[in-house]
Amino acid sequence: MGKSSNSEGNHFECMNSEQFKAEEEENGALNASKIDIASSSRSEVKISLTYKSSLRSHFQAPSLESVLKQVEEKCVKLYRITQPGFSMLKLMKDMCECFLAACSTSTDTEQGISKTVTPGLGISKECSPQAISVEDIDHQLTFCINSTILNGVVNYRNRILIEVASQIPKGLGPIHMDLIRRMRNFNVDGYGFPEKDKKIDREITELDSLESSSAGMVIVQKQQSSHYVEDITKGQEAYGITLINEINEEPQPTFYYIQQNVIYQNAYVKFLLARISDDNCCSNCFGDCLSSEIPCACAGETGGEFAYMPGGLVKEKYLESCISMKRDLQQHNLFYCRDCPLERSKDKSLSGTCKGHLVRKFIKECWYKCGCSMACGNRIVQRGITARLQVFMTPGGKGWGLRTLEDMPKGAFICEYVGEVVTNTELYERNMRNTGEKHTYPVLLDADWSSEGVLKDEEALCLDATSYGNVARFINHRCSDANLVGIPVEVETPDHHYYHLAFFTARKVNAFEELTWDYGIDFDDHSHPVKAFKCHCGSKFCRDQKSMRMTKGAKTFQDNRDHGLAINLPILVPTK
Numbered sequence: 396m397g398k399s400s401n402s403e404g405n406h407f408e409c410m411n412s413e414q415f416k417a418e419e420e421e422n423g424a425l426n427a428s429k430i431d432i433a434s435s436s437r438s439e440v441k442i443s444l445t446y447k448s449s450l451r452s453h454f455q456a457p458s459l460e461s462v463l464k465q466v467e468e469k470c471v472k473l474y475r476i477t478q479p480g481f482s483m484l485k486l487m488k489d490m491c492e493c494f495l496a497a498c499s500t501s502t503d504t505e506q507g508i509s510k511t512v513t514p515g516l517g518i519s520k521e522c523s524p525q526a527i528s529v530e531d532i533d534h535q536l537t538f539c540i541n542s543t544i545l546n547g548v549v550n551y552r553n554r555i556l557i558e559v560a561s562q563i564p565k566g567l568g569p570i571h572m573d574l575i576r577r578m579r580n581f582n583v584d585g586y587g588f589p590e591k592d593k594k595i596d597r598e599i600t601e602l603d604s605l606e607s608s609s610a611g612m613v614i615v616q617k618q619q620s621s622h623y624v625e626d627i628t629k630g631q632e633a634y635g636i637t638l639i640n641e642i643n644e645e646p647q648p649t650f651y652y653i654q655q656n657v658i659y660q661n662a663y664v665k666f667l668l669a670r671i672s673d674d675n676c677c678s679n680c681f682g683d684c685l686s687s688e689i690p691c692a693c694a695g696e697t698g699g700e701f702a703y704m705p706g707g708l709v710k711e712k713y714l715e716s717c718i719s720m721k722r723d724l725q726q727h728n729l730f731y732c733r734d735c736p737l738e739r740s741k742d743k744s745l746s747g748t749c750k751g752h753l754v755r756k757f758i759k760e761c762w763y764k765c766g767c768s769m770a771c772g773n774r775i776v777q778r779g780i781t782a783r784l785q786v787f788m789t790p791g792g793k794g795w796g797l798r799t800l801e802d803m804p805k806g807a808f809i810c811e812y813v814g815e816v817v818t819n820t821e822l823y824e825r826n827m828r829n830t831g832e833k834h835t836y837p838v839l840l841d842a843d844w845s846s847e848g849v850l851k852d853e854e855a856l857c858l859d860a861t862s863y864g865n866v867a868r869f870i871n872h873r874c875s876d877a878n879l880v881g882i883p884v885e886v887e888t889p890d891h892h893y894y895h896l897a898f899f900t901a902r903k904v905n906a907f908e909e910l911t912w913d914y915g916i917d918f919d920d921h922s923h924p925v926k927a928f929k930c931h932c933g934s935k936f937c938r939d940q941k942s943m944r945m946t947k948g949a950k951t952f953q954d955n956r957d958h959g960l961a962i963n964l965p966i967l968v969p970t971k
């Protein structure tokens with residue numbers, strides 16, 4: 396317990412966890428930071444953060460204003476804060492207010508022990524002589540009840556240890572359950588525990604039975620996962636994206652995480668402001684275009700109405716039309732190219748017959764030439780991923796997959812498909828060099844080939860996420876009833892041979908559900924140079940039944956190379 400006073404001589408009581416400090420030293424985590432929150436008897440709150448950095452010899456203290464300004468700028472960029480007037484001082488004030496509110500609302504005692512808990516991020520506190528505190532440094536959470544009674548150490552790598560000290564008073568059961576409930580909340584908050592950790596319930600009951608015995612260290616659950624990565628994006632996305640493998644020994648996939656598309660070589664993608672005409676931007680707008688009474692020019696692409704609702708979800712009507720386009724293909728016209736870039740890329744001397752391309756609806760977002768702010772409701776995809784996501788090894792033979800760690804409503808933006816922008820010809824050459832990769836990661840950008848007349852080679856584009864990509868490269872295929880829908884989004888250029896392919900939820904998706912997308916594969920097309928994978932989507936509408944029987948005879952791995960997503964052929968209508 397520490398004491399300090401302010402300039403008016405008020406004393407603050409501040410609780411530190413000695414146990415945690417010892418552990419920190421043991422782990423050599425000398426650069427760890429520590430936050431303390433303390434309250435005085437006059438309900439004043441003091442936050443202090445000790446940051447241990449390497450010592451500098453000529454240290455000159457900067458002004459508080461300049462530091463706050465720099466932090467605010469950094470936060471706005473790093474965490475994509477779109478709230479105008481964001482202020483660090485206000486944030487710190489909010490933290491103090493929350494602390495006081497928590498003190499006054501949760502001091503109801505149970506079995507004589509205060510249930511006051513400050514969940515998460517490096518906070519220790521004392522609101523009453525008997526408190527529970529929660530600390531998190533580098534994702535090690537320490538739960539303390541009265542500091543001495545029970546310390547639960549939750550390790551984020553899927554191991555949960557609960558250490559029980561030697562004297563356990565009777566009647567702590569409800570508190571255990573309360574802790575477990577909170578641990579589950581931490582799961583949902585992105586600490587990466589799989590849903591099956593619900594079996595903690597059973598184990599905590601076992602722990603309850605230890606109450607009357609003298610216990611030492613009790614390992615409640617120890618499940619070493621073969622692989623866990625805290626953030627595959629290495630800080631490039633607003634929230635870290637974890638990766639976990641509890642199924643087999645397959646290590647983390649090797650690829651470079653990129654947050655935005657990069658052009659490989661020949662692709663013609665030019666973002667020229669001069670090409671954006673007045674009809675294609677809203678230079679007279681300001682603030683949020685969605686709140687103006689008359690939709691601006693940027694809504695023109697979607698029939699004079701914005702595709703997004705305030706809050707960022709895609710409007711039901713628009714979303715449904717995109718979903719039905721994929722599901723009921725026969726209802727929609729396919730465009731057949733005169734000189735199909737796909738076929739042309741295979742062999743220039745041959746003129747292959749076009750297999751047809753879906754003519755897709757585009758969303759157009761506001762961009763640089765528009766007068767609105769970055770917080771405008773018509774800028775969703777360009778603001779990047781905000782959902783809590785996790786890459787995980789699927790149990791069903793599909794390799795790695797992607798899931799959400801939080802419930803997502805229908806129409807929510809998940810991520811865009813990011814990769815190297817390559818021409819069809821470049822992709823074809825890559826495919827030919829490819830010697831038996833298990834999974835493939837290319838997507839055709841053919842949503843608007845119908846309006847482009849004959850595309851030049853450098854204009855017929857694909858995204859290849861094999862070596863450079865984002866989290867979307869892990870989204871597996873599901874026939875017909877996938878929970879994501881891919882929508883083409885125009886951001887930088889009105890040239891629709893280049894666009895962003897963005898994934899939105901096609902229905903409400905629950906936390907821990909795998910996110911899937913219908914790649915649009917025709918499993919019956921045996922003319923493709925690379926065979927489609929055997930589909931394990933598990934959907935009752937799976938289109939691969941026939942194909943599974945026909946490919947049974949494939950003998951070598953090479954035979955089983957698949958054409959993943961690089962396919963744009965008519966889909967069979969599912970048989971219900």
Ligand SMILES: C[S@@+](CC[C@H](N)C(=O)[O-])C[C@H]1O[C@@H](n2cnc3c(N)ncnc32)[C@H](O)[C@@H]1O
Binds near residue numbers: 648792796868
């Ligand atoms: C874009 S990647 C998806 C991530 C991939 N599962 C991985 O481990 O990296 C596409 C590849 O995943 C596999 N895949 C995706 N959906 C599948 C499904 N429904 N059944 C079987 N394999 C699937 C195929 O090998 C496909 O080429």
